[in-house]
Amino acid sequence: MRQALTWNPVGRQKRGRPKNTLRWEIEADMERMNNNLKELERIAWDRVGWRILLSGLCSFTRSNRQNINHHENHENNEGFMIKRSVDRAMTLTALIFIVVTFLGMLILAWYISR
Template identity: 70%
Template sequence: MQIKTASVAAVSASVGLNIHKGKTKVLKYNRENNPITLDDETLEDVESYQYLGSIINEQGGSDAHVKAKIGKAVLPYGAETWRTTTTTIKKVQVFINGCLCKILNIHWPDTISNSLLWESIHQLPVGEEIRRRWRWIGHTLRKSSNCIRRQALPWNLEGRWKRGRPKNRLDREIEGDMKKMNNKWKELGRIDQNRVGWRMLVIGLCSFTRSNRPK
């Protein structure tokens, strides 16, 4: 991470930009790493921070972010980068179902199954909607090889994990999806050049999860 930080600082300086050390924070994601420095100045370690309206914490998840966004009209924005824990999925789905029932004027004691509710307005379950992150991944893979965002996708995190059960992470979920598709990054990079083929890949992945969802 120190190398990446120094690289970003060097590129910024080459175009006349300077990184504000006071506003730059370090969030360690279930890792025990050495302090990160910038121009021999140690950057502050934090447990959470807010970036572009998103709350990111040291657990590497979206629980705090989802809780903060429940009361806002921007709940699903940026969902393609969430790590989808069961708790998060259920919490978001309950909120969405409640909103849909209000929109359709469905109130107790009237009842309707979730599947019928979703079908009536052509709405996908939130888990499948988030899985469409692969559309965002496809857009990222079409970036230049020098793009930091593209480099970050297959990047292996450095350092040593803390003791205990590992937390679910976005990269773990992406790797799980890749196993279902029986593809690797190199193969995905080739498929991504054909937008139609990539769109079919994403549709197939969503169909796979829908067919394997418990009834």
């Protein structure tokens, strides 16, 4: 399933060095979370784990969306809000990685069954 990360698109690319690529962000997030590719693939294959992960992510972002503006001025000096936004970005990047991996598995299964 690493095909999604190592895919080399054909065609012309924009000039200059990209700010960030999906692969770089995912590898950095995996390093920060101390997870590897196999662990995230295992979560993607497990239906119950997948649902728990999605429900946790959805409730996490929904509940914190309302509280961010209220607490931003009070806790910004301590770095609490910065840490929370970094954690949310890592979680969303992990979710994107899992979705891309899961879609790759579905496409591969469909292609094999043809």
